[in-house]
Amino acid sequence: MKIVIVGAGRIAWHxxxxxxxxxxxxxxxxxxxxxxxxxxxxxxQAQWSDSPAEILPDADWVILAVKDDAIAEVxxxxxxxxxxxxxxxxxxxxxxxILARHFSRYGVFYPLQSFSLEHxxxxxxxxxxxxxxxxxxxxxxxxxxxxxxxLVYQVDDEQRALLHVAAVFANNFxxxxxxxxxxxxxxxxxxxxxxxxLMEETLAKALQDSPERMQTGPAMRGDLDTVKRHLALLQxxxxxxxxxxxxxxxxxxSLK
Amino acid sequence: MKIVIVGAGRIAWHxxxxxxxxxxxxxxxxxxxxxxxxxxxxxxQAQWSDSPAEILPDADWVILAVKDDAIAEVxxxxxxxxxxxxxxxxxxxxxxxILARHFSRYGVFYPLQSFSLEHxxxxxxxxxxxxxxxxxxxxxxxxxxxxxxxLVYQVDDEQRALLHVAAVFANNFxxxxxxxxxxxxxxxxxxxxxxxxLMEETLAKALQDSPERMQTGPAMRGDLDTVKRHLALLQxxxxxxxxxxxxxxxxxxSLK
Numbered sequence: 404m405k406i407v408i409v410g411a412g413r414i415a416w417h418x419x420x421x422x423x424x425x426x427x428x429x430x431x432x433x434x435x436x437x438x439x440x441x442x443x444x445x446x447x448q449a450q451w452s453d454s455p456a457e458i459l460p461d462a463d464w465v466i467l468a469v470k471d472d473a474i475a476e477v478x479x480x481x482x483x484x485x486x487x488x489x490x491x492x493x494x495x496x497x498x499x500x501i502l503a504r505h506f507s508r509y510g511v512f513y514p515l516q517s518f519s520l521e522h523x524x525x526x527x528x529x530x531x532x533x534x535x536x537x538x539x540x541x542x543x544x545x546x547x548x549x550x551x552x553x554l555v556y557q558v559d560d561e562q563r564a565l566l567h568v569a570a571v572f573a574n575n576f577x578x579x580x581x582x583x584x585x586x587x588x589x590x591x592x593x594x595x596x597x598x599x600x601l602m603e604e605t606l607a608k609a610l611q612d613s614p615e616r617m618q619t620g621p622a623m624r625g626d627l628d629t630v631k632r633h634l635a636l637l638q639x640x641x642x643x644x645x646x647x648x649x650x651x652x653x654x655x656x657s658l659k
Numbered sequence: 660m661k662i663v664i665v666g667a668g669r670i671a672w673h674x675x676x677x678x679x680x681x682x683x684x685x686x687x688x689x690x691x692x693x694x695x696x697x698x699x700x701x702x703x704q705a706q707w708s709d710s711p712a713e714i715l716p717d718a719d720w721v722i723l724a725v726k727d728d729a730i731a732e733v734x735x736x737x738x739x740x741x742x743x744x745x746x747x748x749x750x751x752x753x754x755x756x757i758l759a760r761h762f763s764r765y766g767v768f769y770p771l772q773s774f775s776l777e778h779x780x781x782x783x784x785x786x787x788x789x790x791x792x793x794x795x796x797x798x799x800x801x802x803x804x805x806x807x808x809x810l811v812y813q814v815d816d817e818q819r820a821l822l823h824v825a826a827v828f829a830n831n832f833x834x835x836x837x838x839x840x841x842x843x844x845x846x847x848x849x850x851x852x853x854x855x856x857l858m859e860e861t862l863a864k865a866l867q868d869s870p871e872r873m874q875t876g877p878a879m880r881g882d883l884d885t886v887k888r889h890l891a892l893l894q895x896x897x898x899x900x901x902x903x904x905x906x907x908x909x910x911x912x913s914l915k
Binding site for chain 1: 727728752771772773781784785786788810812814817818820821822823824825826827828829830831832833834835836837838839840841842843844846847848849850851852853854855856857858859860861862864865866869870871873874875876877878879882884885888889892893898899901902903905906908909910
């Protein structure tokens with residue numbers, strides 16, 4: 404199987420190395436920036452190019468590991484040269500159907516994790532969300548995901564769209580709650596470390612059981628006095644007050 | 660040192676057992692519910708009573724381990740019988756000054772963690788927030804907190820009030836974000852486990868570095884198309900839309 408990776412960013416690096424270590428070597432790396440293509444190709448012992456026209460003519464699987472807003476354009480640039488190949492992107496935020504205009508064999512191969520260059524991913528803990536237009540391609544993608552990962556889910560475009568929204572709540576917004584807590588403490592010269600054990604406990608419980616059932620706190624208890632006192636304490640920051648109010652009302656609609 | 664615990668709930672149990680195991684045995688347990696007092700006293704090999712009037716006359720330290728909204732009333736009930744003792748409560752949400760009306764030696768001995776009966780607390784990871792009206796009592800409380808815990812902070816009433824608000828963000832509201840993510844997935848028959856690795860990664864980063872600096876996501880990137888698409892996907896739940904909007908604007912004020 405001839406694998407071509409398009410892109411040389413974080414996912415391309417991690418995925419390329421993982422595929423290679425599992426006996427699925429990447430044959431070619433293509434990136435608009437020649438140096439990036441060359442650097443990753445050297446690590447993967449692959450060929451490289453900075454032009455879609457130079458893609459290996461017998462490529463079996465083309466992995467578009469590029470930014471969300473570049474997928475459509477990059478796909479178009481490969482359309483004339485990869486008509487036989489299975490073409491997939493690695494994005495959670497983009498429909499697989501975006502590739503349908505250019506390819507008959509298309510799909511999605513989305514590792515649901517945030518990758519950073521400093522950390523080696525724990526592949527056994529990364530869920531792969533895969534999808535494909537054709538049954539045999541889906542079968543193949545699932546097989547590969549099982550080899551390089553562990554948890555494999557078939558997720559269609561509609562599900563993936565909502566999965567992406569859910570990830571924003573579980574990651575971006577939860578992190579924002581941590582950041583606001585950090586700033587509140589900072590104003591009173593209290594170290595954020597004070598809250599670390601509580602945050603670990605909160606996560607441990609949310610992973611063990613349903614977070615819905617694990618909910619605690621003044622809003623949950625309907626402790627209106629405390630809610631009012633907290634809102635008064637946040638009076639210098641109307642944004643935080645709004646967030647406090649809206650989250651509390653969502654936890655306990657009777658506070659509305 | 661004669662220690663009296665008032666209350667027989669989760670904190671009383673965990674704290675009592677920890678004190679005992681560290682060579683600071685509790686001499687007496689007092690609870691309005693005689694059976695509760697007796698059950699904990701048996702474990703701690705202590706005396707027990709259901710009446711404040713029966714408190715040991717030579718009690719050195721009275722720990723009020725009762726619910727926030729019961730502290731004032733319970734403190735009053737002990738006032739005639741514990742004038743010589745150091746009296747502390749264990750609450751994060753209540754000022755130490757609430758005890759000032761009844762006692763000259765008062766303070767706070769607050770383990771910042773959510774306790775449950777099923778789990779043995781990891782004491783080495785629990786920050787103790789202590790405070791006292793008198794220097795010598797403060798010194799003593801810090802010493803004890805160091806013996807049974809690890810991290811000890813002196814936190815005054817004003818700081819503790821904001822610490823409590825911060826804890827609501829870091830615990831209750833972060834957990835609510837997890838719960839909303841769970842419900843979004845549930846509607847599309849996707850397992851919540853899909854997001855577990857991402858949640859673990861988010862927390863690991865927030866503990867390693869400042870969550871403010873670790874912020875990622877469409878709002879942070881100013882990716883307005885994705886934000887709009889996500890809001891449209893949430894159209895059946897105006898509450899979640901409001902939360903999505905307000906959190907995104909707080910992450911990136913230019914989205915306002």
